[in-house]
Amino acid sequence: MRIACPHCGARDMREFTYLGDATVARPDPSAPGALDRFTDYVYFRDNPAGAHREFWYHAFGCQAWLVVTRDTRTHDILSVESRAAK
Amino acid sequence: MRDESTRPLGQPGRLAQGGEIARSRPLRGRFDGRAIEGFAGDTLASALLANGLRLVARSFKYHRPRGILTAGSEEPNALVELRAGSRREPNSKATVTEFYDGLEARSQNHWPSLRFDLLAANAWLSPMLGAGFYYKTFMWPPSFWERVYEPLIRRAAGLGRAAGASDPDAYEHANAFCDVLVIGSGPSGLAAALAAARAGARVIVCEEDFRLGGRLLADAREINGMPGELWTARAIEELRALPEVHLFPRTTVFGVYDGGTYGALERLCDHMPVPTPHEPRQRLWRIVAKHAVLAAGAIERPMVFAGNDRPGVMLASALRTYAKRFAVVCGRRVALFVNNDDGWRTAADLARCGIAVSAVIDSRREVAPHVSALADKARIFTGAAVIEANGGSALRSITVRSNAGTETISADALGISGGWNPNLHLACHQGARPVWDERIAAFVPGAPPPGMRVVGAANGSMSLGACLREGAQAGYDAAEQCGFHPKAASAAADDEPCAVDAFWHVDLSAKAFIDFQNDVTGADVALAEREGFRSVEHLKRYTTLGMATDQGKIGSMHGLATLATLMGRSIPHAGITTFRPPYTPVAIGAFAGPHRGKHFRPARLTPSHRWAQEQGTVFVETGAWLRAQYFPQNREDDWLTTVKREVLTVRSAVGFCDVSTLGKIEMHGPDAAAFLDRLYINTFSTLAIGRARYGVMLREDGFVLDDGTCSRLAPNRFFMTTTTANAERVFAHMQFCHQVLWPELDVQFVSATDQWAQFSVAGPRARDLLAKLVAPFDLSNAAFPYMAACELMVAGDIPGRLYRLSFSGELAYEIAVPARYGDALARLLMQAGEAFGIAPYGTEALGAMRIEKGHVGGQEIDGRTTARDLGFGRMMSGKKDFIGRVMAARPALLETDRRVFVGFKPVNAQDRISAGAHLVPPGVPASAAHDQGVITSVAFSPSLQHWIGLGLLARGRERLGARVTAADPVRERFVEVEICAPCFIDPEGARLHA
Amino acid sequence: MPELVARSGLEQLVVPGRVGASTDAPGVTIALVQDRALAAVLARKNRAADLASAVHRALGIDLPVEPRVVTGEALSFVWAGPARWLAMAERVSGEALLRELRAEFADLCSVIDQSDARILVRVSGPRARNVLVKGILIDLHPRAFAVGDAAMTNIGHVRAHFWQTGATPTYEIAVPRSYAADFWHWLIESAAAYGVLIEAK
């Protein structure tokens, strides 16, 4: 698998580490029901067979956290965005 | 006997002329101890045949005599043990083993010998040993499985013997990129390569054979009016001259991976007895190609009839290959049994080499006259079949059934051709399902993976003309899509007849082999169907069809087709099993490449490594690092003596230890303090400049992630440390927090782990020692108290850092200098410390002292403990959010009977406690019901003169002074221990504040 | 007070002379680059553009915004990630480089000494590319990677930052100091077949 890092260019997957589901967002820790929401945030995941937005970290490269949209049935990479400030 | 084995056989099978062999370079080797001769350009198989050896192997299950079936990597029978000693390679295919001088090979899987194999008796039992027989028996008595049945089965199974010794050869990895990867160098591949390369594209051609040319080396054909081999030679010459073309013979593309990544194995030195110096045996290529052209050709199918595995029965195309390419005749009385036009060409090609074909048996009723004309001298049987191949360990005759009845024809070679299977393996590695093509009665590639084009015989286009056209077109298209301007192709040849009628078996007897290598017969397929294994995948797994080293290249198609017939289904409906990498077997060593032995993983070395080596230090692998474990001195003969001395030196004088392995992070920026507040459970924004603080981080799930210290060097400048083990994970976590969670924070950080050589200098004389190194810096308690931190000059003018941190509990400092000075600083510390009785200490003493002081380490931060468990409950700030705060408040994490961090000392001071022991109340059996915790770390305390331990115990903090049993049944140690506070030395901290 | 002597840690390994196959001319020439100061330069939040202009004003060079190395008179900058660079200067101390950069660009970036965090190796010669492709999974063909190009990647299990400085080709490779011995081993093994010259510094 090769991921086109927006900063570095297309690179083999072994330069990256994986964190999974990027559709979740860290809840407001002070909002009511925070514990339930955090449980959801930390443990419960989208796990689709198809397009999946997921976090990859360009560990050996530029150390940017990327949001990669990838088809989990074919491993085709549909898009890559960076979360690193430019 | 000896005489006989060394006497050359004289190559009775070698034709007087022809062949792509170098007659000027004769070679000698040995097969089963017998001398064999050949020429450069031979394979072991062609040499064996030239020497007149036809029986070369015994089959897997029934130990049937086997010969050479093919001339390629699809060979199921002729597997040998190649080389000897630690280089022995079992199951090597004679058909792709290049012959070299001194080659040594042995036949395998027989007892006592190849010719007289007593295990051939299995064949008599074959009715009982059909598919899956072992699932139905060997169940009684139950205890016999491991002791009797399984060892018997294991010994019978398997083919060759592994060397069983460390592989002495080297392997290498390499990466390549190209516009067009061409897989296979037959006419299709060469045409593709030429079209793309002429346009200027970067082209790589991989060919598994040691010679390029594919079937053009084996078949007598013409291209552009010239002999095929001449065209090939010219094409290769032209390609070789182009700067952007790389031709890789002896290189098999074995797998297709995501993103246009192809795995290929180059055999650099397999055609010599041992690799040349500095060369690896094999090189594993990862090829990233924008486009790939799969021109892997087709694999001929056998015919299924009784005795079809008899030595002498060979693929018709193999007969042609041996004759034309190797100038070897496989028999003097040759017959052919075919179901397609192409098989007939064998007669014409062999005739050209002076070998007459005596009979052609075609299963089809009708054969076009211009096809049958190819064998004008032979007896022709149409609508006929060979029903049995007769003979013992060599073919003697065939029994033919035709309209005219049954007759036996004398033959010592039978060429069989059941049609051709496009070699679509690689087109399917990404999961594409092949589709059935009735025209050629074979599967052709479905949608190939992105970027791949399949051409020529691999695509089901069997005629040479079509191969050239398709190849050139694919090369053209690929180059064009890469932005080049290719020109139309020029090579042309006829579209020879290649009609075929499906023909799957003559009979389904127990002697009609479908999967030769696994001895799967027609009877097995029928049995499987009868027992309900009606999915092709069930058939495969129940009978082991297609699971041998040839992965069904030879037999699978017949098996699947037979199943379909038996069930009355169409072949495409029944389907085909999955193609998986590797295309042909690949050595495990090649995948590992250079990462083996001491270089399995890099050993990270500390700045003082060299110096420590000189001290005769014992090193220990701690994760990625190699660290000094202890520094034995003269006459210290066990590690504990050394460690005791090291600890006592620190406690009484001064010692030092390289702690450069700690993860180090430099953090700058206006929001650095705010960022740290969110990372750690405690607060850092309040930290004064020039001060350090201990900090604990949680994971978002509320369990402890890591601990370390963080110093504030300037208002917006921090220096933090992580544990050695977690450095990478913490750094990535921090990047996540910054980039994803809080991008609004203006903070910058980099890893500085390798930048600094950092030494802990500890002991009552630490200040006196350091004073010599950092003068004129004021080290007094007032100027530089416990937990102070600063930048300063070391040894005059080296910019360094000093932190007054203590892991040992003594008056201690961590001093850091740029890593290049680490070695010198170690030497300087030794020299300057001599007057104070200094000793270096290693990780053992470091660990012992941390246990004496009750600091948590990796055994306590095991990913299941909370800050409260470890005694950091009060550090958790209630005034701010931080990672893990919310989840740390889950009910189970707050329970009062959790196992918490406490210390242990043996009730009987002589007793040794061990880490890993479980804690049960005294006097009760050591059973799970009574399990209350565990000892996580132990050390011998030289100060206390007994073993001490740290651990996790249910309600431990409420039970100080009480006793539990430390039960260590795996080491048969049961020790009564007293629960104590996790600090054994100087609990008030007087020493570290000294 | 005795002076502290700088050591690369590779003294035992970097022995000038020929190793590997005895070819007429060495296929690969390898040298340890010493006396070069390195500093990580990280733009403050939203200040990358300002930093670039300031660098341009002060040094007359453009900070690379993609993986490249830009060489100025006294200073070079290698791109090291989004809004991050590795500044390099010959024959000055890390401390001096730090001081200079902090003085010039104080509010625009954070500057952190990395002079000792890496070992820098120069690999050149007609077979240099053949050696690097054994570890680097990046296209090094001149059409794809030319003089001035840079990349961060891994060589085997080792993190590496490298750039091409000459067409011969010549590359400079920075690896974390603690990995240097392992990296050196790999490098020499991979180059041996081509004949290696290890240069004195």
Added chain:
Amino acid sequence: MRYSALALAWNAATGNRSWKPLWRDPDPRESYDVLIIGGGAHGLATAYYLAREHGLRNVAVLEKNWIGSGNAGRNTTIIRSNYLLDGNIPFYEFSLKLWEKQEQELNYNTMVSQRGVLNVYHSDVQRDVFARRGNAMRLHGVDAQLLDREEVRALLPYVDFDDARFPVHGALLQKRGGTVRHDAVVWGYARGADRLGVDIVQNCEVTGIRMAHGRVMGVETTRGAIRAEKVALSVAGSSSRLAAMAGMRLPIESHVLQAFVSEGIKPLVDNVITFGAGHFYISQSDKGGLVFGGDIDGYNSYAQRGNLAALEDVCEGGMALMPMLGRLRIVRSWGGVVDMSMDGSPTIDRTPVGGLYLNAGWCYGGFKATPAAGWCFAHLIARDAPHQLAAAYRLDRFASGRLVDERGAGAQPNLH
């Protein structure tokens, strides 16, 4: 027909014509008492124990492909109960005990081979971590032995003790651990369940779950709708997809795990060996192939195939541990979709939907659990109450914090 040596002989004498299919191939009926989704080892074992232990025979197992096509048919066959945590040991030990009598109960030779499982360690710290685990096992009455270097050398002379980056110091041995012929387990349970009346329906993909008033009503399949009051999900790597049909998200990611087999060779590796310093484990199949694997590829995938990086990583581990492997060749690689859970442990529990039960999250280690998972899942389905051996595997543990995290890796599936 009962299987035995005698039966083999009799059939051989009569042309092997009387063998019968191991299971019928029925069309699905309109309704069942219980529908089990997933014809893997777990689903079939569940059906078998439902019928045998709870007398529930109006049961169908629905399988989208052919039975055993999922992880049951692609795992590396290791069974063991050498766990650390209290939530795990009794469960896996119960499973091991069921394995020990499985062949006689099923009258099918599943080749349960208790050849011993060794986990080698490389340092004193790792030794103590293994000792902790071994002691936990012993406290639960499970066999465990801590071997030192020489004891390992006697068993595994070919391991690299000398030139290794991480020299072997010893091993934790569970003698009763071993391997089982994976496909035979599927076929054996299928045959057993079929004989008790269970319908095994292949090529029947569940495409929807019918619910009303918070209760399950049945399923939609590619072979039509089927009614049932109880629906039990046992679909391993597809768990999230099935749960999504019922409107649930799970604490699971589906990852690819690869495995490899070498060419067949004469006996070479007699035990199951797991390398403690890299990602590698190995055993030799009775057919002669070395079956080995390592870490998951590390990313979500339903492709049932992986990439080169993981393959290289595994072989590096193999060569580091046993450099004699170098010249042996891999003949095939494959991948399975494993249901990696957030704490590395499974869930056998009810769901918020009445009558819908879940058996999932087995990660890379659910094969060894097959008998116990089937047993406990059957109990849960029949009684609507969790079995006490699976008490730790509840869904609410993520909210409560009562996790079963053997590795302590936290909520990141690819680290477990």
